[in-house]
Amino acid sequence: MAGRLAHRLLISLFVLLGVLLVGFLMLQVMPADPAAAIAGAQGTEAEIEAIRRHLGLDKPVMVQFALYLSRVVQGDLGQSIINSASVFEQIIGAAGPTLELMCAAMIWSLPLGLCLGIVAALRRGGMLDRVVMAVSVMGVSIPVFWVGLLLVQFAAKTRAFPIQGRAGPIFTPDGFPHVILPATALGLILLGPVARMTRTTLSEALNADHVRTARAKGAGPVRVVLGHALRTALLPIITLVGLQVGSLMGGAVVTETIFSWPGVGRLAVNAITTGDYPMAQGAILFLATAFILVNVAVDVLSELADPRLRGR
Protein backbone atom coordinates (compact mmCIF):
# COMPACT_ATOMS: atom_id res chain seq x y z
CA MET A 1 0.00 0.00 0.00
CA ALA A 2 2.82 2.40 0.87
CA GLY A 3 4.32 1.73 -2.56
CA ARG A 4 1.06 2.49 -4.38
CA LEU A 5 0.56 5.66 -2.39
CA ALA A 6 4.14 6.76 -3.00
CA HIS A 7 3.60 6.18 -6.70
CA ARG A 8 0.42 8.28 -6.65
CA LEU A 9 2.13 11.06 -4.73
CA LEU A 10 5.00 11.08 -7.18
CA ILE A 11 2.58 11.42 -10.09
CA SER A 12 0.75 14.22 -8.27
CA LEU A 13 4.08 15.98 -7.78
CA PHE A 14 4.73 15.84 -11.51
CA VAL A 15 1.23 17.13 -12.22
CA LEU A 16 1.86 19.98 -9.82
CA LEU A 17 5.05 20.82 -11.66
CA GLY A 18 3.11 20.81 -14.94
CA VAL A 19 0.51 23.13 -13.43
CA LEU A 20 3.26 25.47 -12.27
CA LEU A 21 4.73 25.44 -15.75
CA VAL A 22 1.34 26.51 -17.12
CA GLY A 23 1.16 29.27 -14.51
CA PHE A 24 4.65 30.41 -15.53
CA LEU A 25 3.70 30.38 -19.20
CA MET A 26 0.63 32.43 -18.39
CA LEU A 27 2.91 35.22 -17.21
CA GLN A 28 5.19 34.80 -20.22
CA VAL A 29 2.41 35.51 -22.71
CA MET A 30 1.49 38.78 -21.07
CA PRO A 31 1.29 41.06 -24.10
CA ALA A 32 2.91 44.12 -22.54
CA ASP A 33 6.23 44.26 -20.71
CA PRO A 34 5.25 42.65 -17.39
CA ALA A 35 7.57 44.90 -15.39
CA ALA A 36 6.07 48.03 -16.98
CA ALA A 37 2.57 46.65 -16.43
CA ILE A 38 3.23 46.06 -12.74
CA ALA A 39 4.90 49.45 -12.26
CA GLY A 40 1.77 51.05 -13.73
CA ALA A 41 1.41 54.19 -15.78
CA GLN A 42 3.31 56.32 -13.28
CA GLY A 43 6.27 53.92 -13.02
CA THR A 44 9.68 55.48 -13.68
CA GLU A 45 12.42 53.79 -15.74
CA ALA A 46 14.31 52.98 -12.55
CA GLU A 47 11.27 51.37 -10.95
CA ILE A 48 10.60 49.26 -14.01
CA GLU A 49 14.25 48.21 -14.04
CA ALA A 50 14.05 47.27 -10.36
CA ILE A 51 10.92 45.20 -10.89
CA ARG A 52 12.50 43.54 -13.89
CA ARG A 53 15.51 42.54 -11.80
CA HIS A 54 13.25 41.41 -8.91
CA LEU A 55 11.31 39.16 -11.29
CA GLY A 56 14.52 37.94 -12.92
CA LEU A 57 13.29 39.00 -16.35
CA ASP A 58 16.86 39.76 -17.44
CA LYS A 59 17.86 36.10 -16.96
CA PRO A 60 17.47 33.01 -19.22
CA VAL A 61 14.00 31.36 -19.30
CA MET A 62 15.03 28.28 -17.30
CA VAL A 63 16.43 30.47 -14.54
CA GLN A 64 13.25 32.54 -14.67
CA PHE A 65 11.17 29.38 -14.18
CA ALA A 66 13.33 28.36 -11.20
CA LEU A 67 12.92 31.85 -9.73
CA TYR A 68 9.17 31.62 -10.35
CA LEU A 69 9.03 28.28 -8.49
CA SER A 70 10.91 29.65 -5.53
CA ARG A 71 8.64 32.70 -5.40
CA VAL A 72 5.48 30.55 -5.56
CA VAL A 73 6.76 28.29 -2.79
CA GLN A 74 7.24 31.39 -0.65
CA GLY A 75 3.66 32.45 -1.33
CA ASP A 76 4.70 35.30 -3.63
CA LEU A 77 2.31 35.12 -6.58
CA GLY A 78 2.98 38.66 -7.67
CA GLN A 79 0.76 41.72 -7.71
CA SER A 80 -2.44 42.49 -9.54
CA ILE A 81 -1.91 44.72 -12.58
CA ILE A 82 -5.29 46.32 -11.96
CA ASN A 83 -5.09 47.34 -8.31
CA SER A 84 -1.54 46.32 -7.23
CA ALA A 85 -3.01 44.13 -4.48
CA SER A 86 -1.05 41.05 -3.45
CA VAL A 87 -2.36 38.13 -5.50
CA PHE A 88 -1.65 35.70 -2.68
CA GLU A 89 -3.64 37.70 -0.13
CA GLN A 90 -6.59 38.12 -2.48
CA ILE A 91 -6.69 34.41 -3.16
CA ILE A 92 -6.43 33.46 0.49
CA GLY A 93 -9.33 35.84 1.16
CA ALA A 94 -11.41 34.24 -1.60
CA ALA A 95 -10.52 30.62 -0.78
CA GLY A 96 -12.70 30.58 2.35
CA PRO A 97 -15.93 31.57 0.58
CA THR A 98 -15.29 29.06 -2.22
CA LEU A 99 -14.72 26.28 0.29
CA GLU A 100 -17.85 27.34 2.17
CA LEU A 101 -19.91 27.24 -0.99
CA MET A 102 -18.64 23.80 -2.01
CA CYS A 103 -19.25 22.35 1.45
CA ALA A 104 -22.72 23.86 1.60
CA ALA A 105 -23.46 22.32 -1.80
CA MET A 106 -22.20 18.88 -0.79
CA ILE A 107 -23.89 18.82 2.59
CA TRP A 108 -27.33 18.48 1.03
CA SER A 109 -26.59 16.89 -2.32
CA LEU A 110 -24.39 13.98 -1.17
CA PRO A 111 -26.89 12.49 1.33
CA LEU A 112 -29.80 13.13 -1.01
CA GLY A 113 -27.98 11.61 -3.99
CA LEU A 114 -27.07 8.61 -1.86
CA CYS A 115 -30.70 8.14 -0.77
CA LEU A 116 -32.01 8.49 -4.32
CA GLY A 117 -29.45 5.97 -5.52
CA ILE A 118 -30.38 3.49 -2.80
CA VAL A 119 -34.07 3.82 -3.61
CA ALA A 120 -33.37 3.36 -7.32
CA ALA A 121 -31.18 0.31 -6.72
CA LEU A 122 -33.78 -1.36 -4.49
CA ARG A 123 -36.59 -0.73 -6.98
CA ARG A 124 -34.48 -1.31 -10.08
CA GLY A 125 -36.59 -1.15 -13.23
CA GLY A 126 -39.56 0.19 -11.28
CA MET A 127 -41.29 3.55 -11.46
CA LEU A 128 -39.17 5.16 -8.73
CA ASP A 129 -35.98 3.99 -10.42
CA ARG A 130 -37.05 5.57 -13.67
CA VAL A 131 -37.95 8.86 -11.98
CA VAL A 132 -34.61 8.98 -10.16
CA MET A 133 -32.69 8.21 -13.34
CA ALA A 134 -34.66 10.79 -15.30
CA VAL A 135 -33.92 13.45 -12.67
CA SER A 136 -30.29 12.41 -12.72
CA VAL A 137 -29.87 12.69 -16.49
CA MET A 138 -31.62 16.06 -16.44
CA GLY A 139 -29.32 17.19 -13.63
CA VAL A 140 -26.18 16.52 -15.66
CA SER A 141 -27.67 18.01 -18.83
CA ILE A 142 -28.90 21.33 -17.51
CA PRO A 143 -26.53 24.30 -17.73
CA VAL A 144 -25.64 25.41 -14.19
CA PHE A 145 -26.26 29.03 -15.06
CA TRP A 146 -29.87 28.29 -15.98
CA VAL A 147 -30.52 26.79 -12.56
CA GLY A 148 -28.77 29.80 -11.03
CA LEU A 149 -30.80 32.33 -13.03
CA LEU A 150 -34.08 30.51 -12.30
CA LEU A 151 -33.28 30.62 -8.59
CA VAL A 152 -32.40 34.32 -8.80
CA GLN A 153 -35.68 35.08 -10.50
CA PHE A 154 -37.65 32.96 -8.06
CA ALA A 155 -35.99 34.60 -5.06
CA ALA A 156 -36.45 38.10 -6.47
CA LYS A 157 -40.17 37.46 -6.94
CA THR A 158 -40.79 35.88 -3.56
CA ARG A 159 -38.14 37.95 -1.75
CA ALA A 160 -37.40 34.76 0.15
CA PHE A 161 -33.60 34.72 -0.03
CA PRO A 162 -30.82 37.21 -0.72
CA ILE A 163 -29.48 36.77 -4.26
CA GLN A 164 -26.23 38.69 -4.22
CA GLY A 165 -22.98 38.39 -2.33
CA ARG A 166 -21.97 36.97 0.99
CA ALA A 167 -22.61 38.43 4.42
CA GLY A 168 -20.10 36.80 6.72
CA PRO A 169 -19.42 33.14 7.55
CA ILE A 170 -22.25 30.83 6.51
CA PHE A 171 -22.84 29.47 10.01
CA THR A 172 -23.86 32.92 11.29
CA PRO A 173 -27.50 34.09 11.13
CA ASP A 174 -26.54 36.85 8.65
CA GLY A 175 -24.36 34.69 6.46
CA PHE A 176 -26.53 31.59 6.18
CA PRO A 177 -29.40 32.89 4.01
CA HIS A 178 -26.90 34.13 1.44
CA VAL A 179 -25.47 30.69 0.76
CA ILE A 180 -28.80 28.91 0.28
CA LEU A 181 -29.36 29.75 -3.39
CA PRO A 182 -25.78 29.31 -4.64
CA ALA A 183 -25.47 26.05 -2.71
CA THR A 184 -28.72 24.79 -4.19
CA ALA A 185 -27.57 25.53 -7.73
CA LEU A 186 -24.13 24.04 -7.17
CA GLY A 187 -25.31 20.93 -5.33
CA LEU A 188 -27.52 19.97 -8.22
CA ILE A 189 -24.38 19.15 -10.22
CA LEU A 190 -23.46 16.39 -7.79
CA LEU A 191 -26.92 14.97 -7.31
CA GLY A 192 -27.18 13.07 -10.60
CA PRO A 193 -23.73 11.47 -10.68
CA VAL A 194 -23.90 10.43 -7.00
CA ALA A 195 -27.39 8.92 -7.40
CA ARG A 196 -26.30 7.07 -10.54
CA MET A 197 -23.08 5.75 -9.06
CA THR A 198 -24.85 4.64 -5.87
CA ARG A 199 -27.49 2.86 -7.94
CA THR A 200 -24.93 1.03 -10.09
CA THR A 201 -22.54 -0.05 -7.35
CA LEU A 202 -25.31 -0.89 -4.89
CA SER A 203 -27.16 -3.09 -7.40
CA GLU A 204 -23.91 -4.94 -8.04
CA ALA A 205 -23.24 -5.27 -4.33
CA LEU A 206 -26.79 -6.54 -3.68
CA ASN A 207 -26.03 -9.49 -5.96
CA ALA A 208 -22.66 -10.19 -4.38
CA ASP A 209 -21.96 -13.42 -2.53
CA HIS A 210 -21.40 -11.87 0.87
CA VAL A 211 -24.76 -10.12 0.72
CA ARG A 212 -26.48 -13.38 -0.19
CA THR A 213 -24.74 -14.98 2.75
CA ALA A 214 -25.94 -12.19 5.04
CA ARG A 215 -29.49 -12.73 3.77
CA ALA A 216 -29.20 -16.47 4.23
CA LYS A 217 -28.08 -15.96 7.80
CA GLY A 218 -31.31 -14.08 8.43
CA ALA A 219 -30.18 -10.47 8.47
CA GLY A 220 -33.07 -8.03 8.06
CA PRO A 221 -33.46 -5.94 4.89
CA VAL A 222 -32.16 -2.74 6.54
CA ARG A 223 -29.07 -4.52 7.83
CA VAL A 224 -28.47 -6.20 4.48
CA VAL A 225 -28.66 -2.96 2.53
CA LEU A 226 -26.98 -0.54 4.90
CA GLY A 227 -24.61 -2.85 6.76
CA HIS A 228 -23.47 -5.22 4.03
CA ALA A 229 -24.23 -3.98 0.53
CA LEU A 230 -23.76 -0.25 0.95
CA ARG A 231 -20.46 -0.72 2.78
CA THR A 232 -18.85 -2.30 -0.26
CA ALA A 233 -20.58 0.16 -2.56
CA LEU A 234 -19.31 3.17 -0.64
CA LEU A 235 -15.78 3.02 -1.97
CA PRO A 236 -16.48 3.76 -5.63
CA ILE A 237 -18.76 6.52 -4.39
CA ILE A 238 -15.90 8.13 -2.42
CA THR A 239 -13.72 7.94 -5.52
CA LEU A 240 -16.49 9.46 -7.60
CA VAL A 241 -16.86 12.37 -5.20
CA GLY A 242 -13.13 12.98 -5.55
CA LEU A 243 -13.47 13.10 -9.30
CA GLN A 244 -16.61 15.22 -9.11
CA VAL A 245 -14.70 17.91 -7.23
CA GLY A 246 -13.57 18.89 -10.71
CA SER A 247 -17.07 19.48 -12.05
CA LEU A 248 -18.02 21.03 -8.73
CA MET A 249 -15.18 23.49 -9.30
CA GLY A 250 -16.51 24.27 -12.76
CA GLY A 251 -19.96 24.80 -11.32
CA ALA A 252 -18.54 26.98 -8.56
CA VAL A 253 -16.94 29.31 -11.09
CA VAL A 254 -20.31 29.84 -12.78
CA THR A 255 -22.33 29.96 -9.53
CA GLU A 256 -19.98 32.47 -7.94
CA THR A 257 -20.30 34.69 -10.98
CA ILE A 258 -24.11 34.57 -10.94
CA PHE A 259 -24.52 35.17 -7.22
CA SER A 260 -21.56 37.57 -6.87
CA TRP A 261 -20.08 35.15 -4.37
CA PRO A 262 -16.58 36.47 -3.56
CA GLY A 263 -14.71 33.22 -4.29
CA VAL A 264 -11.66 32.15 -6.25
CA GLY A 265 -13.68 31.24 -9.35
CA ARG A 266 -15.13 34.71 -9.72
CA LEU A 267 -11.68 36.14 -9.02
CA ALA A 268 -10.24 34.05 -11.87
CA VAL A 269 -12.97 34.98 -14.36
CA ASN A 270 -12.73 38.69 -13.55
CA ALA A 271 -8.93 38.56 -13.80
CA ILE A 272 -9.05 36.91 -17.21
CA THR A 273 -11.65 39.27 -18.65
CA THR A 274 -9.75 42.32 -17.38
CA GLY A 275 -6.36 41.02 -18.55
CA ASP A 276 -4.97 40.83 -15.03
CA TYR A 277 -2.44 38.11 -15.81
CA PRO A 278 -0.78 37.72 -12.39
CA MET A 279 -4.17 37.43 -10.69
CA ALA A 280 -5.47 34.94 -13.25
CA GLN A 281 -2.29 32.91 -12.94
CA GLY A 282 -2.55 32.86 -9.15
CA ALA A 283 -6.23 31.93 -9.06
CA ILE A 284 -5.86 29.13 -11.62
CA LEU A 285 -2.76 27.85 -9.86
CA PHE A 286 -4.69 27.79 -6.61
CA LEU A 287 -7.70 25.94 -8.06
CA ALA A 288 -5.50 23.35 -9.78
CA THR A 289 -3.40 22.76 -6.68
CA ALA A 290 -6.50 22.43 -4.53
CA PHE A 291 -7.90 19.88 -6.97
CA ILE A 292 -4.69 17.82 -6.91
CA LEU A 293 -4.57 17.88 -3.12
CA VAL A 294 -8.22 16.79 -2.80
CA ASN A 295 -7.55 13.85 -5.09
CA VAL A 296 -4.46 12.82 -3.16
CA ALA A 297 -6.60 12.96 -0.01
CA VAL A 298 -9.30 10.84 -1.67
CA ASP A 299 -6.67 8.31 -2.76
CA VAL A 300 -5.34 8.04 0.79
CA LEU A 301 -8.87 7.80 2.20
CA SER A 302 -9.94 5.03 -0.14
CA GLU A 303 -6.73 3.10 0.51
CA LEU A 304 -7.46 3.33 4.21
CA ALA A 305 -11.13 2.49 3.84
CA ASP A 306 -10.71 -0.62 1.70
CA PRO A 307 -9.33 -3.62 3.55
CA ARG A 308 -8.84 -5.40 0.21
CA LEU A 309 -6.24 -2.86 -0.85
CA ARG A 310 -4.35 -2.89 2.42
CA GLY A 311 -2.34 -6.02 1.80
CA ARG A 312 -0.99 -4.90 -1.58
Add this chain to the structure above:
Amino acid sequence: MMSDMSMTEVAAGSAGRTWRRMRANPTMLIAVTVLLAVLLFALIGPMISPYDPYETALRMRLKPPSAAHWLGTDSQGRDLATRLMYGARTTLMLGLAGVTFAALVGGTIGLLAAFYSRLDNPLMRLVDVMLSFPSILFGLSLAAMMGPGLDSLILAIGLSIMPGIARISRGAALSVMAQDYIDGGRVIGLPDRTLMSRYLLANAYAPILTYTTLAFGDAVLLAAALGFLGLGLQPPTAELGSIAAEGRSFLFIAPHVSFAASALIFLIVLPVNMLGDALRDAADRRAS
Protein backbone atom coordinates in the same frame (compact mmCIF):
# COMPACT_ATOMS: atom_id res chain seq x y z
CA MET B 1 -20.92 11.59 -16.35
CA MET B 2 -18.75 10.47 -19.22
CA SER B 3 -16.13 9.37 -16.73
CA ASP B 4 -18.29 6.48 -15.53
CA MET B 5 -16.33 3.35 -16.15
CA SER B 6 -19.26 1.41 -17.57
CA MET B 7 -18.99 3.84 -20.49
CA THR B 8 -15.99 1.83 -21.62
CA GLU B 9 -18.07 -1.29 -21.87
CA VAL B 10 -20.82 0.55 -23.68
CA ALA B 11 -18.54 2.01 -26.26
CA ALA B 12 -16.82 -1.32 -26.72
CA GLY B 13 -20.14 -3.09 -27.33
CA SER B 14 -21.46 -4.14 -30.69
CA ALA B 15 -23.22 -1.19 -32.27
CA GLY B 16 -25.74 -3.18 -34.29
CA ARG B 17 -27.15 -5.24 -31.48
CA THR B 18 -27.34 -2.24 -29.18
CA TRP B 19 -29.17 -0.27 -31.84
CA ARG B 20 -31.87 -2.96 -32.19
CA ARG B 21 -32.50 -2.91 -28.46
CA MET B 22 -32.54 0.85 -28.49
CA ARG B 23 -35.21 1.07 -31.15
CA ALA B 24 -37.65 -0.75 -28.92
CA ASN B 25 -37.16 1.99 -26.32
CA PRO B 26 -39.57 4.97 -26.40
CA THR B 27 -37.13 7.25 -24.52
CA MET B 28 -34.73 6.77 -27.40
CA LEU B 29 -37.26 7.86 -29.94
CA ILE B 30 -38.05 10.99 -27.95
CA ALA B 31 -34.35 11.81 -27.62
CA VAL B 32 -33.69 11.36 -31.32
CA THR B 33 -36.77 13.41 -32.24
CA VAL B 34 -35.79 16.31 -29.96
CA LEU B 35 -32.24 16.25 -31.27
CA LEU B 36 -33.42 16.29 -34.87
CA ALA B 37 -35.79 19.17 -34.13
CA VAL B 38 -32.98 21.23 -32.60
CA LEU B 39 -30.74 20.40 -35.57
CA LEU B 40 -33.41 21.54 -38.00
CA PHE B 41 -33.95 24.71 -35.98
CA ALA B 42 -30.23 25.49 -36.07
CA LEU B 43 -29.52 24.52 -39.67
CA ILE B 44 -32.71 25.44 -41.54
CA GLY B 45 -33.79 28.30 -39.26
CA PRO B 46 -31.16 30.83 -40.36
CA MET B 47 -32.15 30.20 -43.99
CA ILE B 48 -35.83 30.97 -43.57
CA SER B 49 -35.76 33.64 -40.86
CA PRO B 50 -36.56 37.10 -42.29
CA TYR B 51 -34.42 38.82 -39.63
CA ASP B 52 -30.74 39.61 -39.37
CA PRO B 53 -29.13 38.28 -36.17
CA TYR B 54 -26.75 41.25 -35.86
CA GLU B 55 -28.72 44.29 -37.00
CA THR B 56 -29.81 46.25 -33.95
CA ALA B 57 -33.08 48.16 -33.65
CA LEU B 58 -33.04 50.05 -30.39
CA ARG B 59 -36.70 51.09 -30.57
CA MET B 60 -37.62 47.40 -30.52
CA ARG B 61 -35.69 46.55 -27.32
CA LEU B 62 -36.88 43.68 -25.10
CA LYS B 63 -40.30 43.27 -26.68
CA PRO B 64 -42.36 40.31 -25.45
CA PRO B 65 -43.29 37.53 -27.89
CA SER B 66 -45.59 38.67 -30.70
CA ALA B 67 -46.75 37.55 -34.15
CA ALA B 68 -43.78 39.27 -35.82
CA HIS B 69 -41.23 38.17 -33.20
CA TRP B 70 -42.23 34.73 -31.93
CA LEU B 71 -39.88 34.84 -28.97
CA GLY B 72 -39.75 38.61 -28.64
CA THR B 73 -36.61 40.69 -29.04
CA ASP B 74 -33.37 41.03 -27.08
CA SER B 75 -31.76 44.06 -25.43
CA GLN B 76 -30.57 45.40 -28.82
CA GLY B 77 -33.94 44.91 -30.47
CA ARG B 78 -32.81 41.87 -32.45
CA ASP B 79 -35.29 39.06 -33.09
CA LEU B 80 -34.59 36.55 -30.33
CA ALA B 81 -35.73 33.49 -32.30
CA THR B 82 -33.27 34.38 -35.06
CA ARG B 83 -30.48 35.01 -32.56
CA LEU B 84 -31.21 31.60 -31.06
CA MET B 85 -31.11 29.89 -34.47
CA TYR B 86 -27.70 31.36 -35.22
CA GLY B 87 -26.65 30.81 -31.61
CA ALA B 88 -27.64 27.15 -31.69
CA ARG B 89 -25.75 26.75 -34.95
CA THR B 90 -22.62 28.31 -33.44
CA THR B 91 -22.91 26.22 -30.29
CA LEU B 92 -23.40 23.00 -32.28
CA MET B 93 -20.40 23.88 -34.46
CA LEU B 94 -18.27 24.59 -31.39
CA GLY B 95 -19.21 21.23 -29.91
CA LEU B 96 -18.53 19.50 -33.20
CA ALA B 97 -15.15 21.18 -33.66
CA GLY B 98 -14.22 20.36 -30.06
CA VAL B 99 -15.10 16.66 -30.24
CA THR B 100 -13.53 16.31 -33.69
CA PHE B 101 -10.28 17.75 -32.42
CA ALA B 102 -10.54 15.49 -29.35
CA ALA B 103 -11.24 12.42 -31.49
CA LEU B 104 -8.29 13.08 -33.80
CA VAL B 105 -5.79 13.66 -30.99
CA GLY B 106 -7.27 11.15 -28.53
CA GLY B 107 -7.76 8.49 -31.19
CA THR B 108 -4.17 8.87 -32.37
CA ILE B 109 -2.82 8.68 -28.84
CA GLY B 110 -4.90 5.59 -28.09
CA LEU B 111 -3.86 3.80 -31.28
CA LEU B 112 -0.19 4.66 -30.77
CA ALA B 113 -0.32 3.43 -27.18
CA ALA B 114 -1.86 0.13 -28.27
CA PHE B 115 0.44 -0.33 -31.27
CA TYR B 116 3.77 0.60 -29.70
CA SER B 117 3.87 -0.98 -26.24
CA ARG B 118 6.88 1.21 -25.43
CA LEU B 119 4.68 4.28 -25.69
CA ASP B 120 1.78 2.76 -23.75
CA ASN B 121 2.91 3.62 -20.25
CA PRO B 122 4.05 7.22 -20.75
CA LEU B 123 1.09 8.12 -22.98
CA MET B 124 -1.49 6.59 -20.68
CA ARG B 125 0.00 8.18 -17.56
CA LEU B 126 -0.38 11.53 -19.27
CA VAL B 127 -3.93 10.67 -20.28
CA ASP B 128 -4.81 9.55 -16.74
CA VAL B 129 -3.66 12.86 -15.35
CA MET B 130 -5.64 14.83 -17.90
CA LEU B 131 -8.68 12.59 -17.48
CA SER B 132 -9.31 13.73 -13.95
CA PHE B 133 -8.45 17.36 -14.52
CA PRO B 134 -11.44 19.72 -14.30
CA SER B 135 -12.48 20.89 -17.75
CA ILE B 136 -13.14 24.38 -16.42
CA LEU B 137 -9.42 24.70 -15.61
CA PHE B 138 -8.55 23.95 -19.24
CA GLY B 139 -11.03 26.64 -20.22
CA LEU B 140 -9.73 29.20 -17.74
CA SER B 141 -6.03 28.60 -18.43
CA LEU B 142 -6.37 28.68 -22.20
CA ALA B 143 -8.53 31.79 -22.08
CA ALA B 144 -5.90 33.40 -19.86
CA MET B 145 -3.02 32.41 -22.11
CA MET B 146 -4.49 32.85 -25.58
CA GLY B 147 -7.19 35.36 -24.78
CA PRO B 148 -10.89 34.41 -24.84
CA GLY B 149 -12.01 33.35 -28.32
CA LEU B 150 -12.54 30.58 -30.82
CA ASP B 151 -9.05 29.00 -30.65
CA SER B 152 -8.85 28.80 -26.88
CA LEU B 153 -12.44 27.56 -26.68
CA ILE B 154 -12.01 24.66 -29.12
CA LEU B 155 -8.67 23.73 -27.60
CA ALA B 156 -10.24 23.71 -24.13
CA ILE B 157 -13.15 21.52 -25.23
CA GLY B 158 -10.82 19.22 -27.14
CA LEU B 159 -8.35 18.82 -24.30
CA SER B 160 -11.06 18.09 -21.75
CA ILE B 161 -12.65 15.36 -23.88
CA MET B 162 -9.52 13.94 -25.49
CA PRO B 163 -8.36 11.78 -22.52
CA GLY B 164 -11.60 9.77 -22.43
CA ILE B 165 -11.36 9.12 -26.15
CA ALA B 166 -7.70 8.09 -25.82
CA ARG B 167 -8.65 5.50 -23.19
CA ILE B 168 -11.50 4.10 -25.26
CA SER B 169 -9.48 3.91 -28.45
CA ARG B 170 -6.56 2.26 -26.67
CA GLY B 171 -8.94 -0.36 -25.27
CA ALA B 172 -10.55 -0.98 -28.64
CA ALA B 173 -7.19 -1.07 -30.42
CA LEU B 174 -5.71 -3.49 -27.89
CA SER B 175 -8.44 -6.02 -28.60
CA VAL B 176 -7.81 -5.64 -32.33
CA MET B 177 -4.07 -6.03 -31.77
CA ALA B 178 -4.74 -9.51 -30.37
CA GLN B 179 -6.26 -10.62 -33.70
CA ASP B 180 -4.37 -12.92 -36.04
CA TYR B 181 -4.65 -10.61 -39.04
CA ILE B 182 -2.39 -8.05 -37.36
CA ASP B 183 0.33 -10.70 -37.09
CA GLY B 184 -0.51 -11.70 -40.65
CA GLY B 185 0.00 -8.16 -41.86
CA ARG B 186 3.29 -7.97 -40.00
CA VAL B 187 4.48 -11.25 -41.53
CA ILE B 188 3.87 -10.07 -45.08
CA GLY B 189 5.94 -7.01 -44.25
CA LEU B 190 3.36 -4.22 -44.22
CA PRO B 191 4.73 -0.94 -42.86
CA ASP B 192 3.46 0.23 -39.46
CA ARG B 193 1.54 3.06 -41.05
CA THR B 194 -0.54 0.71 -43.19
CA LEU B 195 -1.08 -1.68 -40.30
CA MET B 196 -2.36 1.17 -38.14
CA SER B 197 -4.67 2.78 -40.67
CA ARG B 198 -5.93 -0.17 -42.75
CA TYR B 199 -5.97 -2.83 -40.03
CA LEU B 200 -6.09 -1.21 -36.62
CA LEU B 201 -8.19 1.91 -37.16
CA ALA B 202 -10.50 0.23 -39.66
CA ASN B 203 -11.49 -2.33 -37.02
CA ALA B 204 -11.40 -0.21 -33.88
CA TYR B 205 -13.20 2.95 -34.98
CA ALA B 206 -16.77 2.02 -33.93
CA PRO B 207 -16.41 2.42 -30.15
CA ILE B 208 -14.29 5.54 -30.66
CA LEU B 209 -17.06 7.05 -32.75
CA THR B 210 -19.74 6.10 -30.23
CA TYR B 211 -17.87 7.61 -27.31
CA THR B 212 -17.07 10.76 -29.27
CA THR B 213 -20.73 11.22 -30.15
CA LEU B 214 -21.76 10.85 -26.54
CA ALA B 215 -19.10 13.32 -25.37
CA PHE B 216 -20.80 15.92 -27.53
CA GLY B 217 -23.15 16.86 -24.68
CA ASP B 218 -20.25 17.63 -22.37
CA ALA B 219 -18.58 19.64 -25.12
CA VAL B 220 -21.67 21.79 -25.60
CA LEU B 221 -22.06 22.35 -21.86
CA LEU B 222 -18.45 23.49 -21.53
CA ALA B 223 -18.72 25.79 -24.53
CA ALA B 224 -21.92 27.29 -23.12
CA ALA B 225 -20.47 27.75 -19.62
CA LEU B 226 -17.37 29.50 -20.98
CA GLY B 227 -19.55 31.59 -23.27
CA PHE B 228 -21.72 32.56 -20.32
CA LEU B 229 -18.64 33.61 -18.32
CA GLY B 230 -17.48 35.80 -21.20
CA LEU B 231 -14.51 33.53 -21.87
CA GLY B 232 -15.85 32.07 -25.11
CA LEU B 233 -16.83 33.75 -28.34
CA GLN B 234 -17.15 37.47 -27.89
CA PRO B 235 -20.28 39.52 -28.65
CA PRO B 236 -21.93 40.28 -30.97
CA THR B 237 -21.40 36.68 -32.19
CA ALA B 238 -24.60 34.76 -31.50
CA GLU B 239 -23.73 31.87 -29.22
CA LEU B 240 -26.18 30.33 -26.74
CA GLY B 241 -24.01 30.77 -23.64
CA SER B 242 -23.30 34.42 -24.32
CA ILE B 243 -26.93 35.10 -25.25
CA ALA B 244 -27.88 33.72 -21.83
CA ALA B 245 -25.29 36.01 -20.25
CA GLU B 246 -26.55 39.05 -22.17
CA GLY B 247 -30.07 38.34 -20.98
CA ARG B 248 -28.86 38.13 -17.40
CA SER B 249 -28.68 41.93 -17.15
CA PHE B 250 -32.39 42.11 -18.01
CA LEU B 251 -33.46 39.07 -16.06
CA PHE B 252 -36.23 40.85 -14.17
CA ILE B 253 -37.65 42.73 -17.17
CA ALA B 254 -37.21 40.11 -19.88
CA PRO B 255 -36.36 36.70 -18.41
CA HIS B 256 -37.25 34.98 -21.67
CA VAL B 257 -33.94 35.99 -23.28
CA SER B 258 -31.77 34.06 -20.83
CA PHE B 259 -34.24 31.27 -20.33
CA ALA B 260 -34.82 30.53 -24.00
CA ALA B 261 -31.10 30.32 -24.69
CA SER B 262 -30.52 28.11 -21.65
CA ALA B 263 -33.46 25.88 -22.51
CA LEU B 264 -32.07 25.39 -26.00
CA ILE B 265 -28.72 24.28 -24.58
CA PHE B 266 -30.60 21.87 -22.34
CA LEU B 267 -32.50 20.53 -25.37
CA ILE B 268 -29.21 19.82 -27.15
CA VAL B 269 -27.44 18.19 -24.20
CA LEU B 270 -30.34 16.21 -22.72
CA PRO B 271 -31.07 13.96 -25.73
CA VAL B 272 -27.36 13.22 -26.18
CA ASN B 273 -27.07 12.18 -22.54
CA MET B 274 -30.32 10.19 -22.78
CA LEU B 275 -28.86 8.30 -25.73
CA GLY B 276 -25.76 7.64 -23.65
CA ASP B 277 -27.88 6.30 -20.78
CA ALA B 278 -29.87 4.04 -23.07
CA LEU B 279 -26.70 2.67 -24.65
CA ARG B 280 -25.29 2.03 -21.22
CA ASP B 281 -28.47 0.31 -20.04
CA ALA B 282 -28.55 -1.84 -23.16
CA ALA B 283 -24.94 -2.84 -22.60
CA ASP B 284 -25.64 -3.55 -18.92
CA ARG B 285 -28.53 -5.83 -19.84
CA ARG B 286 -26.40 -7.60 -22.40
CA ALA B 287 -23.68 -8.11 -19.81
CA SER B 288 -26.02 -9.60 -17.23
